Amino acid sequence: MSIKKYVELNFCKVYYDPHYSNRINLWKNLIIKAYLKNKEFFNIKKIPKFRIIFVYSRKEMNKLWGAKTANYVSGFSKRTKIVIFSPDSIEKNTCWKKPEFYSTLIHEINHISFVNITGTYRPLWLLEGTASYIQPKKKTSKKLIIPLSLL
Numbered sequence: 001m002s003i004k005k006y007v008e009l010n011f012c013k014v015y016y017d018p019h020y021s022n023r024i025n026l027w028k029n030l031i032i033k034a035y036l037k038n039k040e041f042f043n044i045k046k047i048p049k050f051r052i053i054f055v056y057s058r059k060e061m062n063k064l065w066g067a068k069t070a071n072y073v074s075g076f077s078k079r080t081k082i083v084i085f086s087p088d089s090i091e092k093n094t095c096w097k098k099p100e101f102y103s104t105l106i107h108e109i110n111h112i113s114f115v116n117i118t119g120t121y122r123p124l125w126l127l128e129g130t131a132s133y134i135q136p137k138k139k140t141s142k143k144l145i146i147p148l149s150l151l
Contacts, residue, residue, distance in 0.1 A: 004053070011035055011047060016054045020086060027054075027087060034105040038113045041134050047113050050077075052105075054086040058093050061085065071095045075104045077111040084108060107131040 004015040007024055014031060016024055031052065038047060055061045062068050064083045065076060074094045075084030085093050087101040096104070110131040111121075121127055 009035075012050045012052055014052045014054070016086065017056055020054075020088065023086075023088065030087070030102050030105060034102065034109050037106055037134065038109045041110070042113050042117060044113070044117070047109070048080060048116050050080040050082060050109075050112050052082045052084065054089075055083060056086055056089045056093075061093070074100065075108050077108040079115075080112060082108045082112070103135045107135050110134050 003018065005018045005021065006013045006015045007028065008014075009028065009031065012031070012035070014024070014028065016027070020027075035047065039045075053064065055064065058069070058071075061073065061083065065073075071093075072095050074090055074096050075082060077083075082105075084104060085101070087098055090096055090101050090104075091098050094100075108131075111127060114127055114130055115121055
């Protein structure tokens with residue numbers, strides 16, 4: 001695991017590799033934006049403090065998860081901790097493109113918010129459904145046209 005520095009925001013601590021110190025301000029802005037989106041979604045004053053740990057390799061992700069993870073796993077949350085591939089390493093270590101980092105961050109903060117409000121991770125379908133619902137949707141340029149005869 002890489003040596004971590006951290007930066008503290010009002011609502012979380014962000015642990016990162018010092019090699020990326022020049023990127024942390026940009027990342028902080030994404031974190032703040034994702035946090036505010038969740039506060040607004042749940043209509044709450046604040047989300048309890050949490051930690052975000054940026055990882056930079058699948059080996060590091062697996063170690064923190066405690067088992068081998070699939071390439072579609074770009075982050076996870078447990079209690080008040082989010083482990084997520086940094087924006088600069090998500091494409092190298094997952095099947096996702098860099099813009100998906102923000103979407104994943106919103107999703108994981110949503111899990112922390114949901115559990116804080118409900119006190120449980122159950123039902124799992126609602127936990128995942130809520131987190132997926134709040135994520136930004138991809139815009140497509142093609143329109144699906146269904147002939148009326150098929151309806």
